[in-house]
Amino acid sequence: MSSWQSVFHPTLFTNKVALVTGGGSGIGRAISKELASLGATVVIASRDREKCLQAAREINDEITLCCSRHGRKLEDRGRVVVGPSTSIRDEEEVQNLIHHTIEKYKSLNLLVNNAGGQFVCAAEELSSKGFQAVVQTNLTGTFHVCRAAYEQYMRDHGGNIVNITLGNRNGMPNMIHSGAARAGIENMTITLSQEWMESGVRINCVRPGIVWTDSGFENYGPAGDLFVEKILPSLPAKRFASPEEISSAVCWLLSEGSSYVTGSVVSVDGGSAFHFLPLIDIEDTNHLPVYGVLPRKAKL
Ligand SMILES: CCCCCCCCC/C=C/C(=O)SCCNC(=O)CCNC(=O)[C@H](O)C(C)(C)COP(=O)(O)OP(=O)(O)OC[C@H]1O[C@@H](n2cnc3c(N)ncnc32)[C@H](O)[C@@H]1OP(=O)(O)O
Numbered sequence: 679m680s681s682w683q684s685v686f687h688p689t690l691f692t693n694k695v696a697l698v699t700g701g702g703s704g705i706g707r708a709i710s711k712e713l714a715s716l717g718a719t720v721v722i723a724s725r726d727r728e729k730c731l732q733a734a735r736e737i738n739d740e741i742t743l744c745c746s747r748h749g750r751k752l753e754d755r756g757r758v759v760v761g762p763s764t765s766i767r768d769e770e771e772v773q774n775l776i777h778h779t780i781e782k783y784k785s786l787n788l789l790v791n792n793a794g795g796q797f798v799c800a801a802e803e804l805s806s807k808g809f810q811a812v813v814q815t816n817l818t819g820t821f822h823v824c825r826a827a828y829e830q831y832m833r834d835h836g837g838n839i840v841n842i843t844l845g846n847r848n849g850m851p852n853m854i855h856s857g858a859a860r861a862g863i864e865n866m867t868i869t870l871s872q873e874w875m876e877s878g879v880r881i882n883c884v885r886p887g888i889v890w891t892d893s894g895f896e897n898y899g900p901a902g903d904l905f906v907e908k909i910l911p912s913l914p915a916k917r918f919a920s921p922e923e924i925s926s927a928v929c930w931l932l933s934e935g936s937s938y939v940t941g942s943v944v945s946v947d948g949g950s951a952f953h954f955l956p957l958i959d960i961e962d963t964n965h966l967p968v969y970g971v972l973p974r975k976a977k978l
């Protein structure tokens with residue numbers, strides 16, 4: 679992606695400090711890179727700190743190259759730095775990450791709750807522990823980070839938060855844990871937009887459709903192939919999203935250009951939410967007995 683550059687003004691986020699959870703891979707990496715390329719100091723953190731350190735090195739090099747290539751001033755560049763190893767499921771580790779960020783970089787203006795994920799599993803086979811692992815990661819984890827950022831900084835200084843969710847408008851067959859957790863995040867976002875408005879905090883969600891990230895798809899093994907073989911042709915756009923297409927929406931929400939937007943969900947899904955996606959096969963034709971009269975031709 680050496681020719682990439684953000685569509686936004688190069689100093690959009692100058693003097694801003696941002697935290698991107700899960701910023702060391704995939705969508706979070708693209709968001710971190712765009713924010714830093716627009717002047718922000720971006721703290722990234724996740725469980726695997728080595729991965730974050732490597733990503734930070736690579737991103738900082740890419741930004742420098744991008745500035746030179748596009749004739750932009752090098753002093754406008756921000757940078758990506760790495761916070762302590764953090765599982766967002768662990769409240770103490772999250773408190774420590776926020777404390778570290780404020781202590782070291784003196785503010786926390788922008789927060790992107792991107793860390794998360796799930797595995798593929800039919801509801802009837804899913805253990806309580808598995809359900810809870812995904813809910814704790816996505817919903818409780820996002821809550822931990824929002825609350826710590828608010829308590830330690832944003833309550834007194836304002837701020838701007840974007841939560842990454844997932845296209846679940848039609849339910850999430852084989853991902854009931856994640857569908858439930860993401861719906862919870864979207865409702866939590868509406869609540870927080872009201873509770874925290876007096877502090878000058880805006881909070882919104884970006885809800886991606888399916889985004890091509892190597893890291894994300896590796897996580898699923900053969901189940902990931904299903905998305906490529908079966909879902910791809912059925913997408914209205916006939917393609918997945920790029921991570922940069924998600925990042926761009928996040929940057930708009932984090933900018934003052936969206937100053938009247940709070941408690942909203944921005945879908946970036948190429949229109950998938952309004953289109954049937956074959957997430958599971960339903961083959962039996964006799965599972966909903968007819969009440970009343972239905973002509974033969976109205977039935978398979
Ligand atoms: C509009 C468009 C619409 C369409 C929209 C469709 C969009 C789909 C596309 C979405 C893409 C993405 O999100 S891509 C992003 C993918 N990236 C990720 O998922 C990365 C992060 N994920 C993870 O770390 C894991 O999946 C997660 C479970 C959340 C956390 O893992 P941990 O190892 O921390 O979990 P643990 O605490 O060890 O495990 C707890 C229990 O979870 C269960 N468990 C864990 N992994 C399991 C597995 N693979 N299969 C079964 N069960 C499992 C077991 O019961 C475990 O208990 P034991 O048995 O006792 O161990």
Ligand SMILES: NC(=O)C1=CN([C@@H]2O[C@H](COP(=O)(O)OP(=O)(O)OC[C@H]3O[C@@H](n4cnc5c(N)ncnc54)[C@H](OP(=O)(O)O)[C@@H]3O)[C@@H](O)[C@H]2O)C=CC1
Pocket residue numbers: 699700701702703704705706723724725726727729764765766767792793794795796815819842843844845885886887888889890891893894895897
């Ligand atoms: N790719 C897609 O199609 C879509 C993705 N999404 C969501 O976007 C986000 C990014 O996904 P993507 O970039 O594709 O995949 P990745 O697997 O690359 O990103 C997930 C990130 O979350 C971090 N993470 C996971 N669990 C924790 C935890 N407990 N504490 C801290 N960090 C954690 C991981 O780092 P580490 O392992 O080091 O902790 C990783 O960097 C996720 O929330 C994902 O569910 C939503 C819709 C579609």
